[in-house]
Amino acid sequence: MNNHNAEVAVSELADPAIPKAVRSWIRDFREVGLEPEVEHIGRRWRLSVTTEHAATELWLKRTPSGSWKWADASLTVDGEPRPLAHDAADLARIFREANQASERVQADPMPPPCAPDSAPPRVQQEYWALVRHLGDETPIQLGRDGNQWFLGLDVGGAALRMRFWRTRTEGLLMRLQVIVDGRDRSEQARGDLAQALQLMKPAQEAGPADPGMNPASAALPSSSAGSRKGTVMRN
Missing domain, CATH: 3.30.70 (Alpha-Beta Plaits)
Incomplete structure (x- = not known):
């Protein structure tokens, strides 16, 4: 917060100074394990989350009717811009994957075979x-x-x-x-x-990771991705 005359950092969800719509976004973030920094900057509110490998910003602006609506957003992974998340859960997944990218996961070992x-x-x-x-x-x-x-x-x-x-x-x-x-x-x-x-x-x-493994010859089936239910960055 460099502009101390324009910014007021807030963190308490119950703070009456925070508009109801902004508090709703805060809840959405917290429900998926993300703790946003909330700031009132000029005529806008900004919610941001920054980790070692990922960062997001969500901006809300006031409409002529007096309500607060989505204005702009950004999402980066290791400094590279990424498409906005589908929803809060998808955003949390992107953060987890970005921060765990250096840790390769292995599938559970198979137990002894059975008929x-x-x-x-x-x-x-x-x-x-x-x-x-x-x-x-x-x-x-x-x-x-x-x-x-x-x-x-x-x-x-x-x-x-x-x-x-x-x-x-x-x-x-x-x-x-x-x-x-x-x-x-x-x-x-x-x-x-x-x-x-x-x-x-x-x-x-892409082919088998192990040179000794026979590649599967049958194509894996396709299925449509789940329908979008809005976007965590858009309202």
């Missing part, structure tokens, strides 16, 4: 659905560790893991893990297998 007919019906269904869709030349792994079953797929620089486990109250549950080029993309998949395979396509097309 498909020894797995619960739902696990068998998912296994054979993958086999039918991807073809015999794409190695689909199936393993078991106690009361947990794992489906695994490794193509190029991407890996998929579906972990199933039993609970007393909810039956068989599933967690989907997607690792692409050392980055955890599981959150983007949102638990949807078709979306997970779509995220893996670029890494598959």
Whole structure:
């Protein structure tokens, strides 16, 4: 804050000096784990978040009717401009990925293999659905560790893991893990297998990371991305 006559830093959500619309944006940021710096600069409000690798600014201006609306925004990763996020959750993901880019993530290790007919019906269904869709030349792994079953797929620089486990109250549950080029993309998949395979396509097309690995010959299926629900930078 260089212009002390124009800027007033504020941080308390309950501060009555902060317009209701601005406080709503503050809540949106905080709900996804981002703590914005909030400033009143001239006739505008600015919300900003800055980390080691990513930074964003959101500007709000007052309309003739007296309400506060989105005016402008920016998003950079390592100093390079990036397209604006779809929503607050997407913005938080971009920040996490930017700050964790130097830490390559590996997929969960596969347990010892087991026969498909020894797995619960739902696990068998998912296994054979993958086999039918991807073809015999794409190695689909199936393993078991106690009361947990794992489906695994490794193509190029991407890996998929579906972990199933039993609970007393909810039956068989599933967690989907997607690792692409050392980055955890599981959150983007949102638990949807078709979306997970779509995220893996670029890494598959780039070829196997391990020279000894046979590339998958069957193209991974495409699926449309989820519909946009507005943008965290626009109102």
